[in-house]
Amino acid sequence: MNIVFRLLTILGLILALTACNSSDNIHGNRWSAPGVSDTEIRLGSSLALTGHAGYLGTQTLRGAEAYLRHVNDHGGIFGRKILVEAKDDFYDPPHCLANTQRFIIDNEVFALFCYVGTPTTVKVLPLVEEAHIPLIGMFTGANALRQPFNRYVINIRASYYQETEATVRHLVEDLGIRRIAVFYQYDAYGFDGLIGTELALKDFGIEPVARGSYTRGTLDVEEGLERIRKSGAEAVVMVGTYGACARFITLSHDKGYDPIFYNVSFVGAEELARRIGPDSKATVLMSQVVPQPESTGTEEDSAAGQYVTLLKRYFPDDTPSFVGLEGYLNARILVEGLKKAGPNLTREGFIDAIESIRDFKLGPGMSITYGPQDRQGLEQVHFTRLDHGRFMPFSDWESLKGRQGDAQ
Structure with missing residues (x-):
């Protein structure tokens, strides 16, 4: 089984590199990142959408989607809309691994986004490291995502x-x-x-x-x-x-x-x-690890209030939740990184852009700073x-x- 896994991983990386080079040649080097076109940025998300952790995955995804739909409705990022391909992993590590292998082998996603759970997410860390693909905004506070340091793993929440x-x-x-x-x-x-x-x-x-x-x-x-x-x-x-x-x-x-x-x-x-x-x-x-998900009356200054407003707009039958607010914050940091990376989007450029984020305000007493050796966003515990x-x-x-x- 380990031999098969290694072969699939190597094959996926070869195909990914080949597709990147092919994309450069065909499109005149207008972009060099998988999952990026003139009109789209595609992300891959493996998370529980059904089963005994289905509520967690569904809420995380909806919170993120509430903000991403808002961004897309306002023109996207440099004219590109952000699309999330979500695959159900049932909170099962082998399913999460298979989903992630497919994301990388198919070479159709720019980054991995909003993964949910420790046993599932830690399983894909070797793939993230080998493929040099960003993994951003995980709904888990596992120490294995923080130590040892991994350039491509971007945590939003406290541990x-x-x-x-x-x-x-x-x-x-x-x-x-x-x-x-x-x-x-x-x-x-x-x-x-x-x-x-x-x-x-x-x-x-x-x-x-x-x-x-x-x-x-x-x-x-x-x-x-x-x-x-x-x-x-x-x-x-x-x-x-x-x-x-x-x-x-x-x-x-x-x-x-x-x-x-x-x-x-x-x-x-x-x-x-x-x-x-x-x-x-x-x-x-x-x-x-996030404040109360409620409207404060000053939404322009509060990510929590903005989340409530956008969730009501895009998912009117849903109820605000702490989990959903985490997903929303994941999307906020993702978008900030994409903006800072500029129109010539690459994975390495995106990581560099994340590292440049300083004192990014998300509400009263809540801001995020990253650095070359810092992939921990929020530190607060409520x-x-x-x-x-x-x-x-x-x-x-x-x-x-x-x-x-x-x-x-």
Whole structure:
């Protein structure tokens, strides 16, 4: 299987290079990048559109499309419209790898865009490196996309390490909680969140009192829940998808176990809230890497407000979400890079243009700067709390003091 994979990769790169040279000869060197013509810039997106992570992929894509359609309706970038070819990978690494191989072999996309998930995205990193194709705006905070440095990988959001570090600091310093467990998806995504939590706890001289896991694509949380419940953990860091995490929280309530539940941003706030239900009494927190997706009345200064406005215009039946806002921001940075790259668009020129972005404002307290060795856009971590079926901004950690005494 490895031999076949390598052969397909090499064949794809040969075909890509051949097509680039052919394009230069036929069109008089007006462009030299695959996926670029006089009228279009084509992008490839592999993400979950169906299945147990389908909500995440759909929201990411719609958020991005809301802005890209707006740009296209206003003439595109130097007369070129931006088109996204989205392929469903079902949140399955082999499918994501196959989709990406096809994008590269067919030589019809300029860049890879809005990939969703850690186990899927990290699988294609060798292809990205070999093909020298930009990969921009991933809905994952995995450390593997940040270390080691990769010229062609462009992150917009904060990392899971940053999310878990901020959370552990609040739990330990503000609430005095030291009995903390981790519930995680047994794959690259879950391991990343587990390691981030362990590193953050280590700074305080402690380690998780229990670790419980489940298999990706299932709702088999009972074994992990029982291990964590018996540990007497006062808070549970959750690194999973919305279905498994909602079931864990619901079953905990049924068993009379009531710790503080904390979820990383990838879980998907709106869908998690819907599955838990509006009447839940559980204390559920979630870190976010973007602000609240709502209209502020000053849309010209707020990417969040612009997202809400454009989503209503292009997807009137959809509801704004944190995930969708991430997709929107991905598109904003993509477009800014394309503008800076100029009309003679190449992949290397695009990467150089991204590196030149400095203090690009996206709203109050939110700006992005890149550099030759910097592919991390946003650094902020925001907190929300489940309140009557909706995650709302949260900062009053003092109000949670004493809650840990309810965990039994």
